[in-house]
Amino acid sequence: MAAEKESAVDEASIQRVLEDSAQIADKVVEPKSPEAVAARERAEATQRSGKVTLHLPDGATADVSKAQVYRVDDGGTLVRVPITDMTAGSVVGYVFDANRQLTQTIELHLIEHTATTGQIRIWLDGRQVLDRKITENDTKAAANAMATVAMKQKPGSTEAQPLGFSFGKFNSCLSSAGVSSWVVASIGIACGAICAGTAGAGCIPCLTAAGGVSAGTIWFCIGKATR
Numbered sequence: 521m522a523a524e525k526e527s528a529v530d531e532a533s534i535q536r537v538l539e540d541s542a543q544i545a546d547k548v549v550e551p552k553s554p555e556a557v558a559a560r561e562r563a564e565a566t567q568r569s570g571k572v573t574l575h576l577p578d579g580a581t582a583d584v585s586k587a588q589v590y591r592v593d594d595g596g597t598l599v600r601v602p603i604t605d606m607t608a609g610s611v612v613g614y615v616f617d618a619n620r621q622l623t624q625t626i627e628l629h630l631i632e633h634t635a636t637t638g639q640i641r642i643w644l645d646g647r648q649v650l651d652r653k654i655t656e657n658d659t660k661a662a663a664n665a666m667a668t669v670a671m672k673q674k675p676g677s678t679e680a681q682p683l684g685f686s687f688g689k690f691n692s693c694l695s696s697a698g699v700s701s702w703v704v705a706s707i708g709i710a711c712g713a714i715c716a717g718t719a720g721a722g723c724i725p726c727l728t729a730a731g732g733v734s735a736g737t738i739w740f741c742i743g744k745a746t747r
Contacts, residue, residue, distance in 0.1 A: 529658055529705050533712030534665040536726055537704065540711065541735035544727045547590040549597075556589040562622075563587060563599040563614045572625050573646045574612060580605045582612045588731065592724065594618060600731050607632045609703050609732030615724055626728045628710070630703055636691065640706035642714065644725065650713055654702045662705035663690050666742050686745045693741035697734075704733055 549556040564584040566572060574582060580603050587601040595618030603610040606629060613626035627643040636659045642650040667685040691701045707729045715723030 529662040529665055529708045530712065531665045531669055533708040534662060535669050536711045536715065536723075537708050537730050537733070538666075538669065538735050538738060540723070540726045540730035541733050541738070544590055544598075544731045545735070547592065547598075549589040549591060551589070555597075559589040559597045559599050559616065560584050560587050562616055562620060563601060566614055566622055571622070572614075574627055575629070575641075575643060575648075576603060577606070577629075580610075590727070590731070592727070596623070598724065598728065600728060603629070606630065607638065607700070607703070608698070609707075609729070611728060611732065613724070613728035624724060626725050628729055630706060630732075632700060632702070634702075635695065635700060636702050638700070638702045638706060640710060642710055642725065642729075644714070650710060652706070652709055652713075654706045654709070656702075658709065659691075659702045659705045660687050662708050663687050663701060663745070665708070666690075666704075666738060667746060690741050690745035693744045694737070697737045697741070699733055699737060704738065707733060 615624040629641040711726035
């Protein structure tokens, strides 16, 4: 793959993660509904057909039985399939239009190196578009960006500085919730790199990635880290 521009974690990308994480939570289709069952069947048929090429490491599988189904714009559906034996948040996303035709495939790999570092790889329609190491500096930058975004959204706040923010407390809080802080940073980088120029929330690859984190959990941990 051609070398991509080294993307940074900034306020805009973190704002997008928070918005898309909240947005996709509102789009969940009840798992046992006929709509969700049919969508999972389409995803499984797609995988079996060989129409898409996945890049799963040895031992890993895309487990459609545990897939979550979401409604997206224009009557379409996103089937978010977790990848087993990889860091939580690794998924394959299948996007179907209102006519039940496959329109996009997103494959997201998260590879943990340490509690605060890792690697993110993304393929869109079989083409690799991102392969990026997440350093501790990236993780800290993401945490500070989250604190800044949070302070901007406080009523009456005119300051945008994450004063008193404790990265250690933030990381510990996320870990207690089963989320690695580097994963949040990686999603911010993915959203910023792949969805650059797409106005507002709702870029499908970002929605797919952001589905692996809870906006509520992030906000809770920001609060814990700024007390």
